[in-house]
Amino acid sequence: MSRLTAEANGVFVISVTPFHENGAIDFDSLDRVTDFYLEKGATGITVLGMMGEAPKLTQAEAREIVARVIKRAGGKPVVAGVSAPGLAAISELSSAVMDMGAAGVMIAPPSSLRTDDQIAGYYAQACQAAGDGVPVVLQDFPLSTGVQISNATLGRIIEDNDQIVMLKHEDWPGLAKISALRKAESEGRRRISILCGNGALFLPEEMGRGADGAMTGFGYPEMMAEVVALAGNGEMDRAQDLFDAYLPLVRYEQQPGLGLAVRKHVLARRGAIASAALRKPGAGLQPAAIAEVERLIERQTKKLKELK
Template structure:
């Protein structure tokens, strides 16, 4: 199922489950994959920033990607960002041979000028091969690389194998409108736009022309429903559901502990055996866990799926 510009819906960003001693938790990998399928996700993205990819050995990265590809029966996008193109190529070619739908590439934080950014992605595509569909990750809040709509257009038009933008700019609603405007005037070819940032702005991103979400909130069912409702024109219903989850979405977006919150909720939901991360990692204090539990109880007043055991 190769990735193309018609991709839509929700591609869940998968964390990497670990045992408390740092070993990969394969049983939780399987439960997590099944949970994403049951939630109605269109696809799954693995080895992203929230997947703790830099903490994995190359063989572990291939193992996790292959396990999810074989089990999910959905399009799988694999993050292959790396300081060097040799490692990027090795992982990209390896996961595509396993049946991945495509790969995702983020810019290194050292890029500053527009020409540097465009050149980097041109060289990355040359390295992995232009036969591999890929996702351009635009995440300036974490990566500190600012890509204007015009630069994104240059990259996409320069690389026919770029099929999707993972949009994570903040504020970024005007960027979506600008890119869709380029498509209307014919200066940008068709491109899937899925949005990240934990779904924090998904309600209005859909209204600006996004095709869905590629993010990792602990309740992907909510993201699936918001995308579905917006596409059906049920604006108020979409916003009502989103608003009920928004305090927990916001809490999960805290820098440094966001992944800890997400894993804790997924553990509470019975998806992960443990909320462990590989070190170095931020951890939740007992007070923080109590706050998350309180937020879960409030969400559950509106959405019973948050009534975790």
């Protein structure tokens, strides 16, 4: 399997981790949802992300999930999240997943970082911990981590660490950060790939600012693949029209503490996973929320028919 490069583009879907009702990993559904993502247009898959319930997994389970998805993906690139409070854990998991054939690893900063020097120093150490030459995705998600990475500090990290080939852009508001990165590249700084998160809530605008695609999840991953493809072809109005048809459900998925339950409900409804169960702590949707999601899906279906 080829390694991740700074030219990566398209849609790397953040995979859910399917569970049985008793909390055990549902590996048959993991195979099924991997097939589903690729059939719906995913360029690659990212496992062990925050929406993959990675903190609820043991190290052994995490390795088993990565191995299973890499085998099932049939050569498509698989990125593994290896974020951890300590560098030893990052080193151990990175070594394991790269030996399995992962395309690269994704690392978010620990919430303890406060200053620009601390952030820059951390990524120098994290790249070293990941292993010599291992491609690294820098996850910039201050709403979750609490770590604010300025444009200047981000530029410093990129210049000092050739292993960082991709930014998972999840700053919010953060469109200006994409513009600043691309401007710096036009003035001579090395290029990196920019794939965007936040549940695709700002995907058309991010593509317009120069992003290369998305690295996030949604119950209808084909929307992300189609929007990225249309935007890449310069068809921004069509991309926006398509995105707008899905926007109410995208918005509903953005509810803190509820979004993953919504996504898993939709994926189970579409047959991609057997159960919408979350591993504890975590709960599924209440009947009123299910009714709201079903209504949004019904309206979405009508809007898509109108577009055709």
